[in-house]
Every structure is written in C-alpha cells, then in structure tokens.
Amino acid sequence: MMLGGNTVLITGGATGIGFAIAERFAKLGNTVIICGRRQEKLDEARKKIPELNIKKCDIASESGRKELYDWISKDFPGLSVLVNNAGIQRSIDFRKGMGDLLNNEDEIEINLKSQVYMSALFMPLLMKQKESAIINVGSGLGFVPLAIFPIYCATKAAIHSFTMSLRHQLRDTSVKVFEVIPPTVHDTELKGKPFPKTDYSITAAEMADAVVKGFEADRYEISAGPSGGWLTASKSDLDKAFHEINH
Template sequence: MNLTGNTILITGGSRGIGRALAEALHDRGNQVIITGRDRALLQAIGEQRPGLVALPLELGDPASLADLADIVHARFPGLNVLIANAGISRPENLASGHWDDFDAEAIIDTNILGVLRTVATFLPLLTQQRSATLMATGSALAFLPLASFPTYCASKAFLHSWLVSLRHQLRHLPVEVLELSPPYVQTELTGEAQATDPRAMPVQEYVQQVLLKLERGDHPRGELLLEPDQARRWAERDGTYDTLFALMNPA
C-alpha cells in the first residue's frame, strides 16, 4: 500500500484507532473520508482538520449506507483504499444465569455484518482502480480468546477466516486485502478505563508502527500483526496454546 496520494474511506474513523489512522494518513497528503455515528463529533473533527471529510453512517441502516455510497461515488470516484474499522466490544458472562443474546447480536451486526456490508458496497469501486487496498480491523484475540469477551473474540476469528477467503478470491484483481490485528491499545473500545490503562499500548505509538509496516510491506499473509502478538498468533502451532490461554484466562 502506497501511503500517499490515495483516496481513503475509514469506517469508525471518529474515535480510537480509526481516528488516529485517519489523522496520520491525512497528514501524509491523502484525501481521507471518515464515518461515525456521533454527528457532533464528526462536525468537530471536520472543523479541526480542513480537507478531511467526516460523514455520518449507521452500519445497521441500509439507507444510511446507501446515502454514503451515493456521496462517495459522486464526489470520490477515485476511492482506492477502504479501511473497514467500525467495531464494538462488550463483556459477557454466559454462566450468569441471566445471559441473553442482546450484546452478542449487536457485536455480530457491527463486527461481522457491518464489515460485509461495507465491503459489498465499495468493493466494485475499488476494483475499478489501477491499484487498491481493502483493510479490515480484526484483533489478536481472534487467535487466542479472552474468555470474558466471547462473542467479540469469535467475531474477529470469523473476520480473519473470511478475509483469508476474500484475499484468495481477489488474487487476480488489483485489490490488496489486509487484516489489521491490534493488540490491547489505549482506546475506549471496552470503556473509558481502557483509554488510560498503563498496560495498553498508546494509540499513536501503535499507528506509527502500523504505518512503518505498511511502508516496508511487512505484512506476511496480509496480516498486520506486531511482534509481541506473534506468540498468540502461532500458539497452536507452537504447542503453547493451553499455557497462554491459562495466563490470559486464570481460573
């Protein structure tokens, strides 16, 4: 992926990793379009960064996605980078005796169906370009789950498998398929406490490492995974799965 001269759409780009990526890529001279649910926040971002386009999007609303598609096709027909980043995470206690599937359905709708809807909407435009990149945000937890977030981890495992198939099916088209698998990063994904948790990686530091990997083409199998997460990625292969699972999920 060339990091300059692109037209980039980032869903979930008003907060966290999406916003940090948007700002870093905008600083490099790219045309960046971000989406989010919070209209006031989108307006504030647009005012702070002239030239960066901020548009509302409700991924669960077909009309909202259709409106976004109309705008992008009309104003940004050269779209060549799509970053499907929107996602949510919620803990679930399946053994509580009063668990229901409300949170699980919300996670599946955003993290899985939201990505599929976004790709279905914009893939035809990407394939019209000489060279394009499609990136989706997964998680290092796809490979070894944090058991207190069962549906979230499972949604990212689904996404990993789906992206492998998508990459294979698009292998003869000029569309690079990448999977961004962040570690535990200082965002508000699981709540305000995560944003200041000293155990979490600062979001700006993470984004800079991602950009460095993109510059170097350092993403084997299309996976953008930092070195500390390689142990989890290959735990089953290395015979360390049970040990690492126990460390992450103490009895």
C-alpha cells in the same frame, strides 16, 4: 501500497485507532473520509484535522451503508482504500441466558456483518482503481479469546478467516487485502473509556504507525506489540496464552 495520493474511507474513524490512522493518512497527502454514528465525535475529529471529510453513518444499517456508498461513489469516485475499523466490544455472561445478549448492541452485526457487506458493496469501486486496498481491523483476541468477551472474540476470529479468503479471491485483481491485528490498545473508547496501560498494551498512535509501515511494505497481516507473537504461535502456546489471560 503507495502511502500518498489515495482516497481513504475509515469506518469508526472519529476516535481511537481509526482516528490515529486518519491522522497519519491525512498527513501523508491522502484524501480521508471518516464515518461514525455520533456527529459530535465527527465534528471533534474535524476540528483537530480540518481536511477530514466526515459522514454520519451507522454501517450496521443497510440503508446507512447504501447512503454512504451513493455519496462516496458520486463525490469520491476515486476511492482506493477501505478501512473496515468500526467495532464494539461487550461483556456477555452466558450464565444469564439471553439477558446480556438482549441488553447489548449486536457485535455480530457491527463487527462482522458490516465489514463483510462494506467489502462487497465497495468492491466494484475499488476494483476500478489501478491500485487499491481493503484493510480489515481484527484483533489479537481473534487468536486467543478473552472469555468475558465471547462474541467479540468470535467476530474477530471470523474476520481473520474472512480476510484470508478475500485476499485469496482478489489475488489477481488490483485490490490488496490487509488485516490489522492489534493487541490491547489502552487509550481508545472501545470499553466506554480508556483503560489502564499495562505491559501488554500499546497506544492507538503506536498501532497506527505500524499500520502505515505495514501498508507501505505490503505486509498483509499487520500486528504490533504482544499480539504479533500469536500470529505464528503453536497450538500449545495459544492454549497457554488462553489460560494466562483468562486466569
């Protein structure tokens, strides 16, 4: 993919990995639009990068997605890259029955259904462009689940499967389909606050650098750090990793 001259929409682009990707794409001469639910985070992001276009939007709501689509197709009809990055992560203890499930935001809605619906909704616009892309943000935990986040990991495994099918369906179109598979990225808000750096974690900036490199090289599965090995690991290696991370 060309690194400049695109019009890029990044869901959840005001913080963390999404913001680091926005920063890089803006510097490379792309028009960048970010969306998220919290206006103050969008304002903070634009203070840091004044050329960002911002839109308050809950992508888990059908009307939110439709409003975003209507605005973009009118004001940014050249949209050529959709980065499905928005996501949440919750610990859910099934020993409590319905308790944690009901007390948490719906990860299936935000992490899975929204990415699927955003891809379908924006497809006609993306298919109009000479060259375009969808970048779905999955996770290494889609390959090796961390059991305290059971729904999160399941949504990311589903994103991997969905992205493979989408890439195959779109193989004869102008739309290239990428999956970003981060390991632990310690300096983001995913768990409410940044978490401690470990030997197995990287920064959002390092992840975004890998995204830019992979995007330029048309490498459709983009990883960095330890999750890279999980993409090609054997079943017994994945089982071993499962026991290690859940110890």
